[in-house]
Each structure stands twice: as C-alpha cells, then as structure tokens.
Amino acid sequence: MSDETILVGDVRESAKKAAQWLVNRKPIKNLIDWGVSFSLWPPHLTTSCCGTEFGAFAAARFDSERFGVLPFSSARQANLLVIEGTMTRKMARAAKIVYEQMPEPKFVIAMGACSLEGGIFWNSYNTVLASDVGIPVDIYLPGCPTRPEAIARAILMLQKKIRNQGTISK
Ligand code: SF4
Numbered sequence: 001m002s003d004e005t006i007l008v009g010d011v012r013e014s015a016k017k018a019a020q021w022l023v024n025r026k027p028i029k030n031l032i033d034w035g036v037s038f039s040l041w042p043p044h045l046t047t048s049c050c051g052t053e054f055g056a057f058a059a060a061r062f063d064s065e066r067f068g069v070l071p072f073s074s075a076r077q078a079n080l081l082v083i084e085g086t087m088t089r090k091m092a093r094a095a096k097i098v099y100e101q102m103p104e105p106k107f108v109i110a111m112g113a114c115s116l117e118g119g120i121f122w123n124s125y126n127t128v129l130a131s132d133v134g135i136p137v138d139i140y141l142p143g144c145p146t147r148p149e150a151i152a153r154a155i156l157m158l159q160k161k162i163r164n165q166g167t168i169s170k
Helices: 011-023 026-037 050-058 089-101 113-117 148-163
Strands: 080-084 107-111 139-141
Touching (some): 011 026, 026 148, 050 080, 050 107, 139 148
Parallel strands (some): 080 107
C-alpha cells in the first residue's frame, strides 16, 4: 500500500467550511468580537443637525478614536451607520443604500428625538422614523440635540453588545 494521501471531494470548499467552523468557536470568536467592538467605522452621512453633535464627538475634546470609532469616507470599509436626527424620505433612501454597501458585521445607531419619534417634525409629511427605514437599529439614542457624552455612552453600550453576542446587560 502506498503512503500517498488521497483526498476525495472539493478540498478548497472543505477547507473554507473548516475555517468558518473554527472562527465561530469560542476563543477565536471572542477575539474577533473584541476586535470588531474597537473597530467601529461610521461612514460620513449626516442626515440633520444632530450631525454637528456627532462631529463634536469625533473632534479633539471627546476624541472618538479613543473608543475605536473612526469616521470613514467609504461605505465599503465602514461598519457603523449613525442616523443623525431627522430623516427625509430622500435621505432615508440614501441611508438604506449606504447600509447595503457596508460589509458584515454592521451596526446601526439612531440618535436624536427626530429619528426616534419625529421630534419637532413629528407631523411633517416627508420625514421618516429610523424604525421605518427598513434597516435593523441596534441602539436608539434620545435627546434634542443628543450630546456627545450620550453618543460616547451609546458606543460603550454597542461595544458591550458586540462582545456579549447581542446582550447589553452581561
Ligand atoms: S433631534 Fe433636535 S438636534 Fe437632532 S435633528 Fe432633530 S431637531 Fe436637530
């Protein structure tokens, strides 16, 4: 009998499945989740005046990079969509397109009274709530405007949620 190993079937496909199985096992999965939680990159998408508060969160005083949050210009490298306040129907379509371009795993924070329940535009014909855009929202953040400190807290909660596989309370 020869010492040669005979491999039967699609080796590349099996290797892919084995690698996938491995990254979903506990120590490696935890390490990946930890890395993702400190690599949250929101694309530049300002829907309304809450955007200036997010700008303040990214600027020197609050320094979003301390939390691993780096505002990024391309949706294809971003993984955190922040809906910043009021969203018109037109912007809601744009937000959905940006969300669909982002790679998995991806997360959404909706900030500001306007995106949560309409705020001062509650009876406007052309505004859409974050919950009606058709994308899953992870964290709802109230306030008008939502202060940068509150955004920092939402980021900490989201990081906890990512590390605890979907629960914030652990
Ligand atoms: S919640 Fe207030 S600050 Fe934010 S978009 Fe609405 S009106 Fe502007």
